[in-house]
Amino acid sequence: MNIIVCIKQVPNTMNVQIDPETGRLKRDGVESIINPFDEYAIEAAVRVKEKIGGKVIAITMGPPQAESALREAISKGADEAVLVSDRAFGGADTLATSYALSSAIKFIGNYDIVICGRQASDGDTGQVGPGIAEMLDIPHIAYVKKIESIDDKSIKVERMMEDGYDLIESPIPVLLTVVKEINTPRVASLKGKMAAKKAVVKTLTAADIEADTKRTGLNGSPTQVMKIFVPTQRTGGEKFSGEAKEIAAALVKKLSGVGVI
């Protein structure tokens, strides 16, 4: 079974800073990590491999430095790594990203399952996984919390819903996006880290994967970011204390004072 895991390198912070001049994420001085949701995708892929055999290929689209995320994926059990990197891919929105990744996956070929994290912690769209599936013309199941069973023809999974889960069976090939409930990612092993150090990461350019550059990067991105801003922090507000009657009176006075009532 050949499993492709799509990962993304993201800044390691919950508090993303945005440069007001350029409207871009401030990445200086912020460590880069594998998108936390993708860690579950890697683990899910490696577990399938360990159970029924096969090979796990980690793939990412990004600048040359994204190679470190791929090496980390190898340290956690992936067998091969592919970096999809080209100036032509720069500035891609989710549509152009889905196109580039799906073109790379077609180029790699011979895959049975594609696994992605449910969304990236920086962009938070959750669109790329399903986007890739559409362009590959294969079914996808999003929000997978458990792989019930799998063989070379079909897969049965639990899809997490707000009020329980759906049990879904799909033919293979299929694309899954996984939620954190699916597993606990392993700590990279020593032998994994050694393998990661020695691994040769294959780089694929737009020309390699015969991507139509009208559909990649900024050219292929219908999404235009008009403006980006950091929401102003809410202040603590004002607290009234005392007896209920006093509080009510103070509140009314305050609200009418600012012209709300």
Next chain:
Amino acid sequence: MVMDYRLSEEEQMMVETARTIAVKKMKPLREHYDEREEFPWEIVKEFAQADLCGAYIPEEYGGFGKGIMGLVLVVEELCKVDGAIALSLAATALGTLPILISGSEEQKKKYLPDIASGKKLAAFGLTEAGAGSDATGMDTTAVKDGDYYVLNGTKCFITNGGDAEVYTIFAKTNPGRGARGISCFIVEKGTPGFEFGKKEKKMGIRASSTRELIFTNCKVHKDQLLGKEGHGLMIAQATLDNSRPGVAAQALGIATGALDEAVEYARKRVQFGQSIASFQAIQHMLAEMATEVEAARALLYASARMIDSGIVKRTSKESAMAKLFCSEVAMKVTTNAVQIFGGYGYTREYPVEKMMRDAKITTLYEGTSQIQKNEIALNLIKESAAKSK
């Protein structure tokens, strides 16, 4: 800042891996295992998965091949968080060393790969009720009977006892020959006549199991004899030369963990309107603790490197020095950490009381501090005598 001990890239890799497991996997469960005195199988699986179990086992047997220094670095890093859970791995090393030191190629091939992968744990069976520091006082016997040896006797205080699969057991094959009448055997769990006795209730290292091993007409094939008949005590001594740095590493890890807790607490704890870290009384305590911990580390790493270099045959003196110093520092530093925490340090709300309880064992097992001093002095005198010849 960490002092630069010129660790190789692979050594740093081991430290980072051990730290990740310690912080992510062990820390959330350390109170649980201490309170319940359960064997930490869940964490052992993590050690195995991350390849930590084979840190010191040669690569040809499936290990990471980083020698005693590798073992020391892993044990130290794990023990910064918990000195008891890590013992499953450290005591396995103690039980495995006799095989590494004197096992035949067949014995090594049979046992080391499963130990390196973490599939099996090991234990070392030397101590008996009447034979602690004086191993020659043991009562366990192994009587040759055709292709077999028949073992009878009871071992006590065996770390990993009951949970390990592979045991290196010392027994008298020739009771009349004293120190030269002891042999070492590999005995597998499940061998008929091999049972487990009572589990000790201990002051510290409560996540580690300590049990009696009871042998009643236990038949062990002669292929399970390690080295030659009568070489048992020499194997035990060579094992301790290699394993005592492991105890020292446990002590050093616990001490480092306690120091870190004490510094952090002192900065945050406010009395008389200021952080207690601003008081010189506390500062001097912390300064002494930090200096002793670093000195202990330097001595231990130097001893471990000396063992791995293989330049000298025996490192009894250096191993004993590392174990003596690190364990005494651990006791002092953990006691002072509790002191800095004051009354809070005495409660189970904070980890330092456990660290103090766990530290104590390091001055006791694999030879008390007093025995280490005997070993050091004996070797000093021997070395001097050899020079003046």
